[in-house]
Amino acid sequence: MTDSPAYRLPLDPQEQPILDRILHIRDNLSLLKQDRSTHIKSQDVIHHYNELIEQVDKLNAIRETKRDEQNRVDTVLDDCFQLISLFFLTIGRNSEAPAVYSAISTVKRLLDHLKEAGFYSPKDLESIRDHITQWRHSVRRGKDTFSDSLLTLLDARIGVCESILQDLQQNLSKLDPEMMGTYEKLVSILRSLSACNTRSKFPAKEVQDFERQLLEIQDQLHETRVTHDGKTAEQVYAERLEQMSLTEGEVADGPTVVRALLARCLLWVEIIQEKQGKIDSRFEETYAHLVKIRNTLEQMNLTHAWSLRETDLYSYQRQLDRIDASRRDGNFLSPVTNEPADLHAQRTLLYLLRKSYSFVYQYIVSSEPVSEALLPIYNQLLTLKRCLVEVKRSGGVDSPRELYPYSMKLNSIDNMKKDGKFMVGNDIPEGQASVTALLAECFDLAYDLREESQQHEESNGVETSNEVEVAS
Known part of the structure; x- marks a missing residue:
């Protein structure tokens, strides 16, 4: 079973029986997930949910004076709630509060990655905003049915997502309709370039076509290409990312946002043309792992309506969570030297991580409110x-x-x-x-x-x- 990222903090002896019990619950949920011989029944899911809430109540009583405690109990609880949430989707109870848990966890990761990447489409934000609104309604409707502890946790996590979303929307608030059209085209091109950069065979001609489109936009904006005499394209790109972090919180005017993104696109074209799809050898294993997850999730898009059981997403979520949690200050570190990757590897791995989470998000929100039996x-x-x-x-x-x-x-x-x-x-x-x-x-x-x-x-x-x- 794919476990969640692990805490290594000491465990309060009083919490050991709770840990033992929720490990047992997680094992039962895992067995239920793997059993394809029969359909998941609502009563089985509700039974495990009630067992889990009983342990949460015991944990809250122990931690009454230490609410910020985090140890392995919390990571295993998260595993259980992720599974319970996906089970609620599997049995068609999509609009109930427990079903929100997995969705909001995935969206939090996705929003963090959009913010870190520094570019996103307004349509991305609109979709997330609409679903967050639905999830908040689900939580409110559940106040008389589900545990106060769960509802409070969900409410807090939704609030965090709403705050990040508001910041991201604010960053685009000064784009007029004409500038917005150019900005969206640049976002599309940059994402397409990142996809080209992860192909098994580097599509040089396709990348050249995107470069031509970028140069046409440059001419329309009466801009000149960024020169970097004495510096590599990666160094200049890194400087621009650093400048973005220093000015975080400030809302730039529309033309400045578009020009900055155009410059990044042109630098990224130069970087990936130089790399030709080759990544730093120290990160080949992580790269191959993420490419495999991304490709598997992408292929599921063709068949998920007929064959996907929502709980199948759990193992992919946990694999992605482990990779994401292994980063330090946003950096992918070499498993051998513990040194951060170069900019090309960092941005490539981040793209694959974000793309994989976006597939998980897509499958969760497109889940039909119908039991798998029907x-x-x-x-x-x-x-x-x-x-x-x-x-x-x-x-x-x-x-x-x-x-x-x-x-x-x-x-x-x-x-x-x-x-x-x-x-x-x-x-x-x-x-x-x-x-x-x-x-x-x-x-x-x-x-x-x-x-x-x-x-x-x-x-x-x-x-x-x-x-x-x-x-x-």
């Missing part, structure tokens, strides 16, 4: 809906007979219900309302298409009759 039915209905919408968009059908395959499939799904519920064995999985609503949408689309085709047939029949009368 997901096969739900996904079939989603496919049917897309097909019916496409048929409608393409002009409908010529005859109601063309809708028979859709109607037969919808009826077969509808007939799976028992007493108005979709049952799996004797269980009534979460997400009944979502599946029923989607089924109703599909029936409505099929009905509308049938009505249109019948009207079309009747209209053609009248026209044909008139033509016959005229001919006679």
Whole structure:
């Protein structure tokens, strides 16, 4: 099992029984996560959640006079809450407070990395802001249902994320619409360049094309390329990052923000063209590990609607957390010499770390509010809906007979219900309302298409009759 980053502080003897118990809970959650022979049941998740809260209450009583204590108990508790949170998503209880835990932990990491990278799209921030608002509502709704300790913790973590988000939004507040368009294009180019820099084979021609686009933007802004006589591009880039940290808290005007980002893009092109996709040999192992995680998460994007169990994300979160926690003052350190990486390696590894966390975030927020037991039915209905919408968009059908395959499939799904519920064995999985609503949408689309085709047939029949009368 992938453990969380470990604390090595001494453990209060009074907390040892709590640690033993939550280790046992974590082991049970891990076994439940790995068991693919059956669907996750709500009662199992709630049982483990209640067990965990019981240990939290005991821990709070012991720490009444030392609230800032942090040791291995806390890291294992975090493991358990991360798993419980992902289990709540798996059983379709997405809008309940425990489900927020994993999401807000991932967003905190993502926001920290966006701030550290020093460039981000307004769309990134809008998506995060909207979901944070939803999560805060979930926490408030849970005040009469879930533990005060959990809700207080979630409320505090959401507050931290809101504070970072506000700072990031403030940094872009002086960009007018025209400057914003240029800024967003530069963000896109810089991210594309970073992706090129991590390809198995360095795409020199593609990078040259991005460089040409940057030079066109430079001409439009009447700027000149940064010269660095006597210094390397990496040294100048590092100086610019240092200047950013010194002026943190100050909000620059729009043109200054855009010019600074353009200069960074041009320097980064120069750096990666020189490196040709080769990273400092001391960091090859970390680089290969992050590339593997990034590629695996990216490939999951093609199949996650059908095969992803949200708890599968846990191992990737923990691997990323360990790599992130191993840094010192934001620096990736050599496992041999304990020296920080050069700028190229630092920024490359940070990009891979941020990209991987962004995939985890994407999968969490796109999780459907439906139990995995109902997901096969739900996904079939989603496919049917897309097909019916496409048929409608393409002009409908010529005859109601063309809708028979859709109607037969919808009826077969509808007939799976028992007493108005979709049952799996004797269980009534979460997400009944979502599946029923989607089924109703599909029936409505099929009905509308049938009505249109019948009207079309009747209209053609009248026209044909008139033509016959005229001919006679």
